Structure formats: structure tokens, C-alpha cells
Amino acid sequence: PKPFAPVSTKAPAELxxxxxxxxxxxxxxxxxxxxxxxxxxxxxxxxxVPAVRPLGPSNVNYVTQLPYVFNLKAIGLExxxxxxxxxxxxxxxxxxxxxxxxxxxxxxxxxxRADELTATFKWGSAMETTLVRGSPYATARFSGxxxxxxxxxxxxxxxVNDAPAKCNxxxxxxxxxxxxxxxxxxxWVVYTPPRTTLVCESSPSSFALxxxxxxxxxxxxxxxxxCTTGMDGVSPHCAAKNxxxxxxxxxxxxxxxxxxxxTFGAVVEAQHSRGSRITxxxxxxxxxxxxxxxxxLLIALPHHMPLxxxxxxxxxxxxxxxxxxxxxxxxxxxxxxxxxxxxxxxxPWLGKPDEDKVPELLRTLKNDGDASDMNxxxxxxxxxxxxxxxxxxxxxAKIARLVLISHQLGEEEIHSKLLARLARHMGTWxxxxxxxxxxxxxxxxxxxxxxxxxxxIEEAKHGQCKDFRGSLNTCPTLxxxxxxxxxxxxxxxxxxxxxxxxxxxxxAKFNSTWAKxxxxxxxxxxxxxxxxxxADPHFAPFRYFxxxxxxxxxxxxxxNPLGRNQESTSEAVNAWYGIYLYGQATKNSFLETIGExxxxxxxxxxxxxxxVPVHLQIYPKTYQHTMVGILHELLVxxxxxxxxxxxxxxxxxxxxxxxxVHLMFHPGWLVSGLPKFxxxxxxxPFCTESGFVAFYYAEWALVDKKSAWDAxxxxxxxxxxxxCAGGNGNSRTNTLYFIASWGNHPxxxxxxxxxxxxxxxxxxxxTEAAEP
Numbered sequence: 144p145k146p147f148a149p150v151s152t153k154a155p156a157e158l159x160x161x162x163x164x165x166x167x168x169x170x171x172x173x174x175x176x177x178x179x180x181x182x183x184x185x186x187x188x189x190x191x192v193p194a195v196r197p198l199g200p201s202n203v204n205y206v207t208q209l210p211y212v213f214n215l216k217a218i219g220l221e222x223x224x225x226x227x228x229x230x231x232x233x234x235x236x237x238x239x240x241x242x243x244x245x246x247x248x249x250x251x252x253x254x255x256r257a258d259e260l261t262a263t264f265k266w267g268s269a270m271e272t273t274l275v276r277g278s279p280y281a282t283a284r285f286s287g288x289x290x291x292x293x294x295x296x297x298x299x300x301x302x303v304n305d306a307p308a309k310c311n312x313x314x315x316x317x318x319x320x321x322x323x324x325x326x327x328x329x330x331w332v333v334y335t336p337p338r339t340t341l342v343c344e345s346s347p348s349s350f351a352l353x354x355x356x357x358x359x360x361x362x363x364x365x366x367x368x369x370c371t372t373g374m375d376g377v378s379p380h381c382a383a384k385n386x387x388x389x390x391x392x393x394x395x396x397x398x399x400x401x402x403x404x405x406t407f408g409a410v411v412e413a414q415h416s417r418g419s420r421i422t423x424x425x426x427x428x429x430x431x432x433x434x435x436x437x438x439x440l441l442i443a444l445p446h447h448m449p450l451x452x453x454x455x456x457x458x459x460x461x462x463x464x465x466x467x468x469x470x471x472x473x474x475x476x477x478x479x480x481x482x483x484x485x486x487x488x489x490x491p492w493l494g495k496p497d498e499d500k501v502p503e504l505l506r507t508l509k510n511d512g513d514a515s516d517m518n519x520x521x522x523x524x525x526x527x528x529x530x531x532x533x534x535x536x537x538x539x540a541k542i543a544r545l546v547l548i549s550h551q552l553g554e555e556e557i558h559s560k561l562l563a564r565l566a567r568h569m570g571t572w573x574x575x576x577x578x579x580x581x582x583x584x585x586x587x588x589x590x591x592x593x594x595x596x597x598x599x600i601e602e603a604k605h606g607q608c609k610d611f612r613g614s615l616n617t618c619p620t621l622x623x624x625x626x627x628x629x630x631x632x633x634x635x636x637x638x639x640x641x642x643x644x645x646x647x648x649x650x651a652k653f654n655s656t657w658a659k660x661x662x663x664x665x666x667x668x669x670x671x672x673x674x675x676x677x678a679d680p681h682f683a684p685f686r687y688f689x690x691x692x693x694x695x696x697x698x699x700x701x702x703n704p705l706g707r708n709q710e711s712t713s714e715a716v717n718a719w720y721g722i723y724l725y726g727q728a729t730k731n732s733f734l735e736t737i738g739e740x741x742x743x744x745x746x747x748x749x750x751x752x753x754x755v756p757v758h759l760q761i762y763p764k765t766y767q768h769t770m771v772g773i774l775h776e777l778l779v780x781x782x783x784x785x786x787x788x789x790x791x792x793x794x795x796x797x798x799x800x801x802x803x804v805h806l807m808f809h810p811g812w813l814v815s816g817l818p819k820f821x822x823x824x825x826x827x828p829f830c831t832e833s834g835f836v837a838f839y840y841a842e843w844a845l846v847d848k849k850s851a852w853d854a855x856x857x858x859x860x861x862x863x864x865x866x867c868a869g870g871n872g873n874s875r876t877n878t879l880y881f882i883a884s885w886g887n888h889p890x891x892x893x894x895x896x897x898x899x900x901x902x903x904x905x906x907x908x909x910t911e912a913a914e915p
Contacts, residue, residue: 147675155583165586177253184588187633191262199702207776210464219245229765246270247289260409276691293351310343328378394462401440413740418487452482453901469761485743486892494884528577536642537872578608594619633699641718648724693748706776789823794838834870
């Protein structure tokens with residue numbers, strides 16, 4: 144397998160982008176990076192990035208690897224198995240006990256290798272670890288070091304090679320060292336090469352295994368049972384007091400079978416095949432040449448299970464880890480390959496409306512006087528880029544959808560005027576003529592906005608931005624993590640630039656000359672949010688999309704004790720939709736394939752983790768909602784960043800209204816989800832005043848088309864005005880067109896989330912094994 148090829152390697156400077164360097168805590172911390180490949184563009188939103196950022200107020204930067212949570216420190220690596228605590232509006236992963244793996248000291252670490260699913264960190268020459276998404280093992284490689292694996296918990300029992308043993312400060316020799324912990328009721332296993340001698344130390348409140356002498360080689364730590372005895376009610380993983388987990392023998396055998404399969408990297412590939420076929424090839428080797436081959440064991444998340452090609456994996460029926468993602472299933476992979484198949488969906492530019500609704504669509508488009516949507520144009524501030532990229536993008540995409548609709552309705556004169564209008568405004572941004580200028584951040588490798596310090600010119604009756612062109616290092620986004628919605632700190636670029644990419648796709652569809660002249664200018668935005676290749680020296684690969692969890696992370700560089708997060712899944716989906724359409728419009732099949740893979744994956748994960756299928760019990764029953772507002776790595780919550788109202792939570796997952804948004808609303812979910820949206824929206828007039836009522840009506844149309852149509856016709860023009868925060872990127876014509884065309888498209892290929900598959904007999908070394 145080979146990593147994806149780049150879509151371009153053109154330097155942003157060649158396209159006219161001014162360059163800026165970061166300083167202080169907003170810059171990469173140089174001592175934290177020791178990449179062996181010498182890369183200069185650094186990830187900003189990847190799952191492991193917290194480990195190389197300055198500590199936040201909590202003094203920890205958790206790396207949520209799944210199933211474990213890691214905390215990297217100067218002395219070594221802390222490993223925790225979180226447990227879940229739920230309240231009516233919040234579910235949280237709790238991290239309160241940990242193991243420490245160290246080389247007996249240390250002065251710091253750096254990241255030396257990374258791909259989409261693994262990251263390797265080094266503590267000088269003494270110790271290194273490769274964190275692997277889904278691995279049930281915490282693995283450390285030592286070189287002439289005083290290796291120590293310890294925890295501040297007392298012990299119930301200790302075993303060497305599955306035989307009871309004493310832990311009293313004496314040396315013990317074996318290859319498998321197991322301990323039942325008193326404080327957590329968990330059983331953990333340390334795997335070593337055969338005939339390894341360690342010193343075991345214990346006290347009522349501690350346990351440690353130390354190398355008997357300077358150690359060179361690999362040690363692995365794994366949780367084998369999170370409810371071993373059920374005694375004392377100490378484990379939140381137990382179903383009830385004095386009820387231990389008694390069905391984990393097969394899992395523990397799988398742990399043993401996989402203990403000699405170490406993963407050093409992974410390669411992701413995607414191809415179009417009746418949908419999207421995503422292949423993950425894990426780079427595996429024997430941990431110890433003196434031990435038999437093994438069978439790769441990983442922990443799969445709930446969204447993986449119905450997508451697996453069972454030719455490549457074998458599910459283990461017990462021993463899984465329940466965390467914030469629900470019940471996670473152990474799977475063996477004898478060839479060290481995962482294949483995930485997302486079913487094909489219709490991904491159209493536009494639907495086809497009911498014939499009897501066309502007259503009303505034409506009325507709102509062209510026969511509604513000054514309020515006709517054909518007249519919509521950007522206000523002065525937006526025309527001149529005296530605006531943040533997010534709101535600018537929403538307004539551009541509003542015009543782009545009207546371009547498509549007017550063409551579909553046969554209104555070619557209106558279509559041509561709107562197309563020219565869109566090209567003019569897009570040119571202002573792509574040719575870097577905005578007052579809020581776009582910059583190339585050469586420290587991280589990304590396109591960021593400078594920010595606009597706004598002032599009003601009374602004589603001219605319009606605003607202006609302070610001109611930072613002569614002093615780019617004073618751009619407000621460089622020092623203010625909240626400016627332009629955090630654009631300078633890499634928050635939400637796929638939301639912001641996704642609208643631009645979608646608008647560019649529409650222009651390219653109808654104007655091939657424009658597409659040819661502006662292709663590199665559009666590709667630079669695509670590369671910022673979804674550069675597919677490490678061979679592109681200017682941008683980090685896949686800044687936002689996480690191939691393991693199947694969705695994006697919107698939050699960027701600012702430390703957060705709850706980890707990465709994302710709020711608006713529909714805007715993430717819109718970004719990948721835009722890339723897919725741009726690839727289609729420019730006949731770039733590679734972009735189509737990448738866009739489709741991210742699109743279908745994000746849609747699928749949204750239907751598992753945000754639009755919660757009640758029967759799957761992803762979250763505990765205490766959580767009272769079928770919708771998630773913000774999903775963090777360590778917490779889900781029913782609220783948004785701009786308010787707690789339920790219609791905000793529901794509406795932000797339906798913005799923007801496009802012909803594909805329905806794919807995130809399974810008919811089974813609508814039965815319980817829509818009545819709640821109705822209750823939240825109809826019970827508060829601000830749902831209408833904020834513009835979020837249009838998203839309620841769009842969702843209502845999926846169940847009751849006629850009522851949603853009639854209600855949308857009655858909405859005030861203010862709902863779609865540029866000053867309406869929720870509705871300014873939408874139009875009445877677009878909303879009505881979505882409703883009018885609902886049902887006139889191929890039936891979605893809904894994934895059967897109940898599907899339990901890939902079960903079979905446990906694979907043991909000597910039956911089928913990973914390649915060395």
C-alpha cells in the first residue's frame with residue numbers, strides 16, 4: 144500500500160499568499176518535534192496533537208487513543224482506562240487512575256513519526272512509544288534503560304505466566320505478568336520477551352514492575368478485565384456489586400495471541416466501489432523475534448462493525464471496552480488489514496421538484512418584488528471582505544445554490560446573472576483582494592485569515608478593516624484564539640472553506656474556463672482542510688478528518704481538558720460534499736474518490752454518535768436526548784457554543800440545507816428526534832427570530848412534506864436576511880426547493896446499525912498469523 148498522492152504541491156506564495164510566522168504559544172513548540180522525515184507542515188487537529196501543545200489550565204493534555212487515554216509527561220507515559228458517567232444533558236469519560244511507563248527518569252519527549260492512525264514519541268534514546276488507534280496495548284521500547292511500569296493502586300493477586308506468584312520486592316521471571324488491582328478491580332497484563340526477569344514491588348497503595356538491570360527491548364501493558372471480582376463496588380464497569388465479568392476468557396486469549404504483534408504505522412487507501420471502500424493496512428512486526436508470531440488485535444468502535452468486510456477481521460464476542468463511544472468490540476485481523484465499506488448513496492447537485500410546486504418556486508425566485516431571491520447580493524462589508532471567512536462562505540454558498548436552482552428551473556437569464564455575481568465575489572477572495580486578507584501560515588502550514596478590526600466610516604456609510612498588510616504579525620487572529628471563530632488557531636476551517644469549495648464547484652460546473660484559471664486557487668483551500676498526501680510539503684495531511692472515528696475534529700490548537708471536539712456535523716459533511724462536487728466538475732476522479740470517502744464516513748458516524756440510535760445505547764440511558772450538540776473526545780453535551788436551546792442543538796446539525804443533508808436523518812431516528820425539535824422550536828419565538836425555524840421545517844419535510852411546505856411559505860423574509868445569524872446562509876427558494884424535491888430521488892442505502900457480523904472462532908498463533 145502507498146499513501147495518497149498529492150493533489151498539488153504548488154507553494155501558496157506562488158499564488159500570491161503573504162506568509163506569516165507564529166510566535167509564542169501559538170507556534171509549534173520546536174522541542175516537541177523531531178520528525179524523522181523532516182516535515183515542515185505540522186498537524187493542528189489530529190488526535191495526538193494535544194501531546195505537543197503547551198499545557199492548559201488543567202495541567203494535562205490528554206491524548207484519547209481509544210480504548211485508552213494517554214497523558215505524556217517529561218518522565219514517561221501515563222495510561223488510563225476511562226469509565227463513563229452520565230447525567231441528563233452530559234455524558235463524560237472519567238479519567239482518575241493511571242499507570243506510568245517510564246525509563247526511570249527523563250527530561251522530555253518529542254514526536255518522531257506520525258500518520259493518520261499512529262504517532263511515535265521518543266524520550267531521548269532511552270524510550271519510545273507508538274500510540275496506535277484502537278490498540279488494547281500500550282507499548283514501550285527501551286534502550287539501555289531502567290524500565291518501570293507502575294501504578295498507585297494496591298493489589299489483590301499477582302501472577303507470572305498465569306501461575307500465582309508473590310510480589311515482595313524479589314525478582315520474577317516470565318513473559319506474562321498479571322495483576323488484579325484492589326482500587327479499580329481491574330486486571331492488567333504486562334507482556335515481555337520470553338524469560339524476562341523483572342523486580343516486582345507492591346504496597347497497600349502501589350504496584351511496580353522494574354527491569355532487574357538496564358533493559359533493551361519491548362514491554363507491553365494491556366487491560367484484561369475491567370471488573371475482575373465485583374467486590375466492594377469499586378469498579379464502575381461492573382454491572383452490579385459482586386457480579387464480576389465472567390465471559391472474558393476468549394478476550395484474554397486474544398490478548399495473549401496478539402501480544403507479539405507490534406504496530407509501527409498505518410496506511411489509509413480509498414476507492415470507489417459501490418460506495419466507498421476504505422482500506423487500512425497496519426504496518427505490523429513481531430515485538431520479539433524469540434516469541435511465536437501472533438494475530439493482530441484491535442478494538443473496533445460501534446460505527447466500524449456494520450462496515451467491516453469480514454474477510455479481513457474476526458470479532459471477539461466478549462471482553463470489549465465500554466466508553467464514551469458505547470460498547471467497543473475486540474477484532475482480530477490475521478492479515479493486519481481492515482476494509483470498511485460504506486454503501487453507495489446518491490450525491491446529487493440538486494434534486495428534482497414536484498411539478499405542482501414549480502410556480503411557487505418561480506415566485507420566490509423572481510416574482511416576489513424586491514424580496515425575490517434572484518436579487519440577493521452580498522452587502523458592502525461582505526462584498527469587500529470586511530467579514531470573517533465563515534459568514535462570507537455561507538453567503539457565497541447561498542448564491543451558489545440559487546445558481547443551481549435557477550438553472551434547474553430553466554431560468555437561464557437569472558442563472559447567468561447569479562453565476563456572474565458568484566464569480567465576482569469568489570474572485571475577491573481567491574485573488575486575495577479582501578480587506579480581511581488570507582495568509583499562508585508558514586509555521587504550521589495552513590491558510591488563515593488575518594482578522595478585521597472593524598470601524599464605521601460615517602461619511603461613506605460603510606465599514607472598513609484596519610489595514611494589516613504592512614504589519615502582518617499584528618493580525619488579530621494570530622493572538623486571539625476566538626477571532627474569526629478561531630480561524631488563526633485552526634478551528635473550523637472545513638466549515639469556513641467548505642462553503643468556498645462548494646461555491647467553486649458550482650462555478651466550475653458551469654464555466655470550465657473559470658475552473659481552469661482558478662483550479663490551483665481552489666485546490667489550496669482543499670489542501671488546507673483535506674490535503675491527502677504527506678508528499679505535499681506545504682500542508683499537513685487530512686487536517687480535520689479522523690479516519691479511525693470516521694468523522695472530523697473541528698477544534699484546533701487551544702488546549703482543552705476534554706480533548707478534540709466538533710459541533711456541526713452537517714457543515715463537515717458539506718465540506719466533503721463540496722470536494723466531491725469540485726472533483727466531479729473538474730473531472731478530477733481522485734478528488735471525487737477522497738471527497739466521497741470522507742462524505743460517506745462522516746454521514747455514517749453522524750448517524751451513530753450525534754443522531755443517536757436509541758436501540759443501540761451508544762450513551763447510557765441517563766442521557767435524555769437523541770441528539771448531541773457537541774461531541775468532545777471525553778464528553779458529549781446537549782448544547783452548542785452559542786446557546787443551550789434545544790432548537791440550536793438540532794438546527795446546527797442540519798446547516799446548510801443541501802440535497803444530501805437528509806442522509807444524516809435516518810427514518811427510525813426521526814420518529815423520536817423530530818417531535819423534540821418541534822417541541823423546542825414551537826415553544827420559543829426566538830427559534831423563528833434566529834432563523835433556526837427553517838432547519839426545523841426542512842427536517843419536518845422528511846416526515847410531512849405538505850405541512851412543512853405550507854409553513855415555510857408563511858415565514859417572514861427576516862428569517863432569511865443577512866442579519867439573521869441562523870438564516871443568513873439560506874434562502875426561502877432554497878428551503879422550498881429542498882422540500883419540493885424531497886422524495887424524488889433514489890432511496891438511501893441505509894446502513895443496518897444492528898448488524899452483528901464478522902464473528903467466528905478465535906484465531907491463535909499457528910492457525911492464521913500476521914506477517915513478521
